[in-house]
Amino acid sequence: MPAEDSVGRFMAALGPDHREAVRAKPPQERERLAAAWERELETDDELDTLDELSPPAAEAEAARRVLDQGAG
Template structure:
């Protein structure tokens, strides 16, 4: 069974940010997950990191997406 984009995004977040995002409405979670996927696709530095460690690349992209939301 495939994990949906929101679940993958939540898994890539730090525990603190994951809790914060989970408190938000599903629509906002989906918007953030979409921004996360776009970040993964557009950043060529993440492509190289993704080849070395996919979870690290996903976490880096997730951190970029939520950076301004909670700081």
């Protein structure tokens, strides 16, 4: 998946306030955060269950976790 697609999906998963903060970061940092978000979605079993119920909720939770981990 091209980095732009991943970044766009990551940005869409963020709440409005976080989206603006991440948008202000350099492109390389946005790509790094999006990659961490993708890894979170792929590796967390808890998110797998949530994804089955609500994919947007799982994506938003993974984005929140990435930012809470100090990546943001």
